[in-house]
Amino acid sequence: MIPKRHIVHIDLDSFFVSVERKFNPALIGKPVIIGGSADRGVVASCSYEARKFGVHSAMPTRQALKLCPDAILVRGTHGRYGEASREVTQIIHDAVPLYQKTSVDEFYIDYTGMDRFYDAYQLATELRQRVIRETGLPISFGMASTKTVAKMATNQAKPNGQLYIEHGKEMEFMAPLPIRKIPMLGEKTCERLYSYGIEKIGDLQKVELRFLETVFGRAGLYIWEKARGIDHSEIEPASERKSISTEHTFDADTADQRTLETILVSMTEELAFKLRKEGKVAGCMAVKLRYSDFETHTLQEKISLTAAEHILIPGIKNLLKKAWSKNNPIRLIGVKLSQLTRGSYQINLFEDNEEQIKLYQAMDNINFKYGDKTVCRAAGMEIGTRNFNPFLPSQ
Incomplete structure (x- = not known):
């Protein structure tokens, strides 16, 4: 049982x-x-x-x-x-x-x-x-x-x-509520149901599964179950990774600031996109520098929770400026975002204007559909094919 x-x-x-x-x-x-x-x-x-x-x-x-x-x-x-x-x-x-x-x-x-x-x-x-x-x-x-x-x-x-x-009281509780109260039921789906005179969840509970499958295809079963309070999803324990990072090793050691910043921009952009894709935000960022003599320096800084590269990139550049001894050529450079937690991009809204929000949504929609880096900042395109191992495991 x-x-x-x-x-x-x-x-x-x-x-x-x-x-x-x-x-x-x-x-x-x-x-x-x-x-x-x-x-x-x-x-x-x-x-x-x-x-x-x-x-x-x-x-x-x-x-x-x-x-x-x-x-x-x-x-x-x-x-x-x-x-x-x-x-x-x-x-x-x-x-x-x-x-x-x-x-x-x-x-x-x-x-x-x-x-x-x-x-x-x-x-x-x-x-x-x-x-x-x-x-x-x-x-x-x-x-x-x-x-x-x-x-x-x-x-x-x-x-x-x-x-x-x-x-046993799930359907009774849900019946008088508007269909838009069902979690994850999108606006377009609701509008389609409205066109059939279905406004309350109780109305939806009376609809046959066959009809919903005819109208919505495979999503019909999902809608039918949700209207009845059926949900088999489990509680997923908080055992997710706490950091995400990437590194780039140069074919020849470099001390060219433009080259270093260009790679940092691209790596930061990729990590930020991955965070948004997974519904996460970061509370700490770090830059890793390995010099030609293999001496390695890491500098990190706590930040307000974010997954927005227009916030992260200036911070990463500033860390490079603080950590790098410019007379010392660099062999390897890396970026790490840590103290990850679940959170939508909404947490950044008070920093952004309307145009920035729409830009991120548009960029992410394209990259979700056609693949990472389909659209990106011009600075990140200068790298070409990079020789780094993306998304190294957390330390």
Whole structure:
């Protein structure tokens, strides 16, 4: 007999805003926008008070301020966000047997089997209270038999609440919700379903599998299962690598700064793209230099969580400038990004303008479809075929 699963989804409410409010209590209760400049910036996060006016993340800041003129625009001190995320992660790591961190502010926990000895919902409640008590951050959770339903329960429990969907009650809970509430159900899919008069999940639950397979092909089964709360995906433990790196060995030792910087640009660009592809961000960068006498120097620097090369490249160049003794030819050069954690590009939104966000999305879409380096910076194209071993294993 397959045991009943007890899956908990935890989400820190309006994470960036909540962190800023810890340091500036005057922001509590007021509409707050974390984002870039009012002219060309993008919203990284916003408070629930701002959301009531239609403000949401990734929206141009100027549009957000038109919708909510009284909003307080905060530039963002994002070094705090990585530290707050690590603090919450440590609490969860110390308290639960199996968890998965899916982003800087989101976790899944598996309490399956523990219900033989403990009340799983009570355990989750105590964990939530501990996070609130020790970090001062509001947090919500949903508990259910699958990851999909648990995440939907969390969204219904927000802000700063909790909700348990009992086994066998999944379809009943989901039925009155709009179909767009189903995680990973895209906008185009929803529009297609709307055209057939299917607006609520309850409507979708009544549709035959054969019809969905006719309309959506192989995705029809996925949609049919999701509408019924069926999700067999497991909690993946946090055993992922913590760094990613690459090196280049020169055929002949070089002290040409332009050559060195060109290779650094290309390597950094490749590593940053791979991070975005895997849904990760880095909190530390390093440059490795090996001279002609095989003496090796490494210089690293902590950074705010990012996967954007327009942020990483200047930092890497600066590390080269600090680490390199220019009268000493270089035999090998390397780049390493470490302290990796799950996180989308969204964490960088408050640094970027609308055009940069669209540029990254367009570049990544092309590279995902046609292969790495299909489009890249002109500086990185000067290298040609490089003699380096990409993505060396973590040290």
